[in-house]
Amino acid sequence: MIPRIRAVFAAMLLLLLTGSGTASASASGTGTGTASTPSTRTPIEHFVYLMQGDRTFDHYFGTYPGAEGLPAQARQAIDPKHPDDGLVAPYPLHDATPVSPGAGPRLVQQQYNGGRMDSFVAAFERQGRDGRVAMGHYDRRDLPFYWNAADRYELFDHYFASSLDGTRANRAQWVTDGPDLSGATLFDRLEEAGVSWKFYVQNYDPKKTYRTTSPTDPATQTVRVPLLDVPRFVDDPELNSHIADLSEYYRDLERGTLPAVAYIASSGAGERSARSIPAGQRLVRQLTSQLMVSQYWSSSALLWSYDGSGGWYDHVKPPAGRGLRVPALLVSPYTARGQVQHGQFEAASALRFVEENWGLRKLGGRTTEVRSLAAAFDFRSPPRQAELIPDDAREAALPVAHRPSPTPVYAVYGGASALVALLLWRAVLLWRAVRPKWRTS
Structure with a gap:
């Protein structure tokens, strides 16, 4: 007994x-984990920026109500010098076999054609490929989560890729003020000012750095994560410790250790292929939903955009020195519900916002010229309660998200x-x- x-x-x-x-x-578990971070100049104390790949605005949101989308008479010639050979109109991709043009920077430059924007089909045809694929587009049936996010938060219809020169150049300008990584990055400035930061990487492999991987494949980790192409971020243990697997994002939300500035690079959910689009939507849904139910919602903003056109059609001529229009959405308690933001923005706009918000030393160059992302927020109103975003085309109204008491x-x-x-x-x-x-x- x-x-x-x-x-x-x-x-x-x-x-x-x-x-x-x-x-x-x-x-x-209710602490912020960023007690030493300098105070901000706006209510945004946590900024999260995800970059996806190879889509244009017309390709994703060309028929979204209220946005500058596909013109009614949009057509592209199979041969611009001989328009009688045939014209191709935009068409929905709902029942089409998943395709991806896979256009590199040279072909995109040919599509741009010195600003004439008339060779989206012809550039492929000259390669002996079916150029009609460039005119395919999606809508709410194919992108229910993204369209529902636009209904509830903010969609940009003049957000441009940084460059026509391909993924690598655009990813470099995602983190610094230039097409290469020879100078200081945003993260050098954050480190210098004592502002907490992390670079979360889906399926992160610490062994894949500039020493071990190909610099040309867009799927290469060093292309998706530009810091891994910079020796100091690879070799300095302190700097390298800020690069972590994406699973850390969810743990940081739960533990109360989300950094002030967080960048996210996806892998299998990068949307470069049609088959990865559903995975991309699931990823963004997870990122936004977990942020909404965390302690950080009332002081946060999550932006996602794309690093280039991938060969898809867009009718808007970009500003000089920029790439084509890409989709971009902003989820924050400081955005108006269902607003289409018509102002001109790009990745440097986010860099400028971070500089201004945390009082960083300026990177210079393009960040001094662009409109700051601050212009996309509404700081005159109190923060909105989080509204969960449905992932189906029925646009079902979901309840306000509350962090469990x-x-x-x-x-x-x-x-x-x-x-x-x-x-x-x-x-x-x-x-x-x-x-x-x-x-x-």
Whole structure:
């Protein structure tokens, strides 16, 4: 009987310790983890920026209501010098076999054709390929989550890629003010100012750096994550510790350690192929939903955009020195519901916003010329409550997202602790009652 009573004691004691320990952990998980970060000039204390790949605005949102999308008479000649050979109009891709033009910078330059914007089909035809594919586009049936996000938050219809020179150049200008990484990056400035930051990487492999991978393949980790092409971010343990697997993003939200500035690079969900578009939408849904139910929602903003056109058609001539229009959406409690932002923006706009918001030393160059992303926010109104974004085409209205209150949890733990205490006391009484019998037996 003695072993049985001791086992009961041990089990109840373990339950008591486990319960109180969990409650304590929950109570301590409410810190920001960024106590030393300098104060911001706007209510945005946490800025998250994801970059996807190879899509244009007309390709994704050309028929979105209220946006500058596909013109009614949009056509592209199979041969611009001989328009009688045939014209191709934009067409929906709903039932088409998934395709990806896979256009490199040389072909995109040919499509641009010195600003005439008349060779989206012809550039492929000259390669002996079917140029009609460039005119395919999606809508709400294919991109339900993205269109629903636009309905509830903010869509940009004049957000341009940084360059016509391909993924590598655009990714470089995502993190610094130029087409290469020879100078200081945004993260050097953040480090210098003591502002917390992380670069989250989907399926991160620390061994794949500029020393070990090809610099030409857009899927290469060093292209997707430009910092891994810079020796100091690879070799300096302190700087390298800021590059982490994407799973850390979700843990940081839960632990209360989300940095002030976070960049995200996807891998299999990068949207470069048609088959990865559903995965891309699932990824963004996870990123936004978890942010909405975290303690950070009221002070955060999450932006996602694209690093180039990929060969898809867009009718808007870009400003000099920029790439074609790409999709971009902003989810934040400081955006008007369902607003289409018509102002001109690009990746450097986000860099400028971060510089201004945290008072960083300027990178210079293009960031001094562009419109800051700050112009896309509405800081005159109080923060909106989070509205979860549905992922189907029915546009079902979802409830406002609330972070679960710890009060019911603590109440449960309190009740459990009281019950355990009562059981312990009864066990003590039982032990005392049977103890004389053990001595006389």
